[in-house]
Amino acid sequence: MPELPEVEITRQSFAQAIQGAKILRVNLGKALRWPLGCEPSALIGMQVLGVRRRAKYLLVDLSGGLLLVHLGMSGSLRFSSAMPAMGLHEHFEMQTTQGTLRLKDPRRFGAVVYARSPLDTAAQKLLGHLGPEPLESDFTVAYFKNTLSGKTAAIKTVLLDARVVVGVGNIYANEALFLAKINPKAAAGKLSAERVQRLLQAIQQVLKRALAVGGSTLKDFSNAQGKEGYFQLEMMVYDREGEPCRVCGSLVRTLRQGQRSTFYCPQCQKR
DNA sequence: AGGGTGACCTGTCGGC
DNA sequence: TGCCGACAGGTCACCC
Numbered sequence: 602m603p604e605l606p607e608v609e610i611t612r613q614s615f616a617q618a619i620q621g622a623k624i625l626r627v628n629l630g631k632a633l634r635w636p637l638g639c640e641p642s643a644l645i646g647m648q649v650l651g652v653r654r655r656a657k658y659l660l661v662d663l664s665g666g667l668l669l670v671h672l673g674m675s676g677s678l679r680f681s682s683a684m685p686a687m688g689l690h691e692h693f694e695m696q697t698t699q700g701t702l703r704l705k706d707p708r709r710f711g712a713v714v715y716a717r718s719p720l721d722t723a724a725q726k727l728l729g730h731l732g733p734e735p736l737e738s739d740f741t742v743a744y745f746k747n748t749l750s751g752k753t754a755a756i757k758t759v760l761l762d763a764r765v766v767v768g769v770g771n772i773y774a775n776e777a778l779f780l781a782k783i784n785p786k787a788a789a790g791k792l793s794a795e796r797v798q799r800l801l802q803a804i805q806q807v808l809k810r811a812l813a814v815g816g817s818t819l820k821d822f823s824n825a826q827g828k829e830g831y832f833q834l835e836m837m838v839y840d841r842e843g844e845p846c847r848v849c850g851s852l853v854r855t856l857r858q859g860q861r862s863t864f865y866c867p868q869c870q871k872r
Numbered sequence: 873a874g875g876g877t878g879a880c881c882t883g884t885c886g887g888c
Numbered sequence: 889t890g891c892c893g894a895c896a897g898g899t900c901a902c903c904c
Contacts, residue, residue, distance in 0.1 A: 603897060634880075634899090657898075674897055675882080690882085708881050710898060754875060763899080770897055819897065820884090859876075862895080 603672040605735065605768025606811035607822055607830065608657050611672070614824035615680035615702065616652040622697035623648050624663075630692035633704075634673065634712040637693075638723055644668075644715070649697065656731050656767035661702075666717045668695075669727055673710030679703050680825040702825075732764050735804050740766060746797045749789040756792065756800070757785035758859045769804060772817055775839045775864045777803040784870045785856070785863045810835065838864040 603611070627641035650662040659678075661668040670678070682700040693704040693713045704713060716724035732748075733740040748765050749756075759765055760774040769777070778785050780803035783796055792800070811817060816830030819840070823829050837846070841853045841864060851868035 607897075671898080673881095673899090676897095706881095707883065708896085708898095710880070752874080758875085761898090772897065817897075822897075860878085861898095 603657060603676065603822065604770035604773050604811075604817075605654075605657065605808055606773070606832065607816035608659060608672060608768075609654050609812060610816045610824050610830065611678050612652050612654045612659055614826045614828070615678065618680055619649050619661075619697065619699055619702060620651050621649065622699035624695055624697050626696040628687060628694040628696075630687060630690075630694075631709060633692055633706065633709050634671070635714050637713055637715055639715040644695070655728055656734070656763060657770075658727065660719070666715055667719060667724070669712070669714045669716060669724060670704065671712045671727075672704075673706055673708060673712070675708040675821075676704055676706035676711035677821065677823055678825045679705065679827065730764055731767050732762075733766060735766050735768055735808055740801065740805075742794070742798045742801055745801050746794055749792060749797060752789035754789055755786050755858055756783060756789045757863050759789040760804075761859070761861070766804070768808065771861050772819075772836070772839045773804070773807050773811065776807045776837055779803075779838045779866060779870060780807060782869055784872050785858065785865050787872060838866060840864065 624644050624647050627644050629641060648664040650664060653660040657671060659670040661670060680700050680702050684701045684703060687694055690707040691703055691705045692709060695702045704711060714723060733744065749759065752759055757774055757778060760769050777800060781800040783800055811832040814831040815828060816822060817832040818829040819833055838853050842855045844853050846853055846866040846869060849866065849868045851866055853864055854867050856863050
């Protein structure tokens with residue numbers, strides 16, 4: 602579920618409320634993708650200094666380190682002062698003086714990992730290889746063009762590579778390519794400078810729009826206050842196989858690339 | 873080195 | 889109705 606917009610919306614929905622809280626207790630459910638990396642009790646007494654985001658990770662800064670929280674495919678966070686006992690698919694919970702933060706993740710591809718600092722090996726293993734943030738100033742046309750040059754892989758596949766640019770997942774990769782009118786099978790390294798620029802702008806446009814409407818709720822995404830997003834109502838191609846293109850009326854097609862579904866308009870995205 | 877595949881895990885949906 | 893395979897918002901380890 603969670604790509605950059607959903608992760609950022611989640612962050613915004615509880616960062617203020619949890620800032621300054623002291624950790625009272627940490628409870629674990631079934632194992633997530635990676636182990637926590639410390640005794641849960643070791644976190645007790647630490648203070649939450651703030652919540653940042655890097656790529657699709659939430660970084661919960663603590664007085665004694667940080668937690669890297671990833672939502673995987675099916676994860677969502679909830680922050681509330683009134684919480685029932687941990688239920689099915691709830692695998693991490695942190696009780697604080699200002700409320701309880703809880704991760705629900707049916708598929709358990711998500712993770713909560715403790716690191717002493719953003720630079721230690723536990724954090725660097727997850728963050729060290731990441732490329733630029735798509736909405737920050739270092740994601741430039743020059744960088745993008747240079748990084749794509751020489752790549753023979755399909756541009757759709759390359760957009761999902763976090764070493765190239767972070768935060769773009771399957772929904773927004775499809776949507777950005779549609780907006781830029783680029784065929785998902787086009788070789789990344791053969792895109793003209795003009796098309797690379799168009800694609801960069803399309804990535805930023807689609808992510809900003811999704812952020813503005815609270816992200817995409819396909820099945821069950823909601824922010825830490827339980828509020829859903831509405832970007833799914835505006836999707837041009839994702840999950841619209843066989844439906845008419847909203848621009849030209851051609852029927853949206855699918856194909857498989859890197860074991861993921863690609864959706865595109867055969868007319869608007871001829872090349 | 874870049875590119876492609878399998879693996880992780882659970883739920884849901886469509887087809888027979 | 890029931891079973892079975894395919895697929896789902898991610899990303900890492902591994903192969904050539």
